Amino acid sequence: MLRKFFHFVSISAIFAFLVFSAQAADNSDTLLEAKVMTIIKHDFHDKGIAKIDRLNQDSVQAMCTKFLDNPPIDNMEHLQAEQEKAIRWPADGKYMGNWKAGEELAQSGSGMTWSDKPDAIPGGNCYNCHQLSAKEISYGTIGPSLLHFRLNFGKTSGGQTLTDKELQRFAYGHIYNAKAYNLCVNMPRFGHLGILTEAQIKDLVALLIDPESPVNKE
């Protein structure tokens, strides 16, 4: 499934590359970019499940690379809207799974490397970048702390309290595709790129939002 996706994105990447190349002011810079691409294509090889088609950029990756994660606002908004439209919301309208399964998934940092087996289920990698529960002291700080998620993320910037359903949808959308809301954010697109299943994302939503989960309880 992922391979198919990359086949599709490689076409859009070439398109994106051409557009941006035309915009490039400096000719020597364009030559250098071409050299970079040649080297990248030449000096990686398939290993395990990590095939070289992973190097083909989709439109988001190409845009964020091109502008060092600060793209012009128009391009950004256009692509974000495209990404948001592609979010597949749960058909049953339910966002919450089991927070205990979510915590286990959040702890697991494995998945999708060349040393992972093809049938291995990728982890959520959440603690790699976020603080979640108070009792896990080994957490990363690449992303914001999600401790007391209900309390800290339950209001709009205008100060209005979100309903539980709204907050759940907010969390689901961000885990599914954070780039729909902030194009060049560091966070992987767990749903969009098929890393996690719908059920797994629901479990993570529950971890963030269930009042009984260690994220909110302590």
Next chain:
Amino acid sequence: MNAPILKNGFFVFLFSIYCSVVLAESNASDEIAKYREMISDGNPAEFDEMRGEDLWKKPSGPNKVSMQKCDLGKGIGIVKGAYAELPKYFPDTDRVQDLESRLVFCMTTLQGIPEKEIIAKPFGGDNYKPDIESYVAYVVGQSKGVKMNVSLTHPKEKEAYEIGKRIFTYRAGPYDFACSTCHGQDNIRIRMQNLPNFNNLKDSQAAYISWPAYRVSQGLFRSFQWRLNDCFRQQRFPEPQYASELTIDLAIFMARNANNAIYAGPGLKR
């Protein structure tokens, strides 16, 4: 209490240290720093340096030539301080080479070992220690205390640096990661591990001078090429070719950013 006889003065002294340590509110990162300090003595990489030095001086390969004939950039036979100037442009190959690509070159041209053989399994594992890795340990150890001095005067060095800089920000793969995703911001960490920002002088220096290193979690000495290789693995990329232009360009970008630091490897890492 059945009190043992105490060496009183010393005891009071130690006890006061003990109390101050307990009372101090220290955060997790400070504790990790303390841990690193506590394991910094007694680095098993010394054994790899010793093995590397012995091998370096021993005639080997089909040609029965020792690596003492290898020119690491400071002239034939000069190992001292060589690593602090790598990667660099070599006129004899007309390209920029890092230590490991240069070692491959010497092993193939001087010793007559086929390149395929060397790069097939360049990293150690259970009961396996490739010679090239031991050479690395020896050579980098010979630059301990030497100031990093990577030049960009040759156009090919300059170009390699610029290419490395761009590879560093290339986002791709199932996680959308670039090197810079984790290594382009100050003061962030993955789990408990601090992530050096390679756009920042201090971080670049501290990181670069402590690699290659003995990895205690693996019980193995690890080369710089291994470090890059494992980064790409965790970036969810396919595998970079050992000692390829890609890795050399990245290496010169990182090494140059660490210039003027005193090289301190081989390091000792978690």
Next chain:
Amino acid sequence: MGNPMRIRASVQEGMTEVKVLMQHEMETGLRKDADGKLVPAWHITELKAVHNGKTVLEGQFGTAVSKNPYLVFRFKGGVSGEKISVNWVDNKGDTRSDEVEIS
């Protein structure tokens, strides 16, 4: 015969400090290899440090001592230039002795 140790010994104000770094796998017997087979336990069991014919430290190791064991200890006496030797034995009967001059 086992691989060589790195021993450093220095004397200061009548106290000799000895730092020993040994080369040994220290397999716990609980680890599985790539094929999922248990790697048998293989570890140093006993060690002894001798100075001027007198034992200055004896140790016994279980499987929980880290790979490439490291040890620091101190004893009274010892003069620069004198020798200190360290010897270990592992559970396979392999052994290693090395000595160093006190600096």
Next chain:
Amino acid sequence: MINLERRKALKTGGGIGLLAILTSVGLIQPSNALATYEVIAFDAKSMNETLAALGVNTPEDSMSVHLTVPEIAENGAVVPVTVSSLIDHTEQIYILVEKNPNVLAANFTFPDGTESFVTTRVKMRETSMIIALIKANGKFYRTSKEVKVTAGGCGG
């Protein structure tokens, strides 16, 4: 030379119960019994079993035993441990890791003239108490500290 044979021979011997009986009825001299106990102690799986194997009833908590360990270990494969005892006539220092598969990690014997101090490194499977157990004048003293073993990311 170290007497490996002794250790080997004793490993094939009976369990703790038998040894305890033999010792109590005087069939094994205390000096021989000491070494025997230690071998069995290294195989013991729990804290209680280990202490029993070492012939310890209830060790006295002592402020004169100093244990230096990191509060957080970045990796469980190498946890630095320093133990020093200010108790006169310290004969032995034992390092124990409560939650390891085998609790006893190492044991050191200090002849007269050797400072009752040692630094080494141990493996820890998970967050656990580390215990420094001292034998001095035939009595046991101890101190303990918790070391948190953390899950790692990449990097370093």
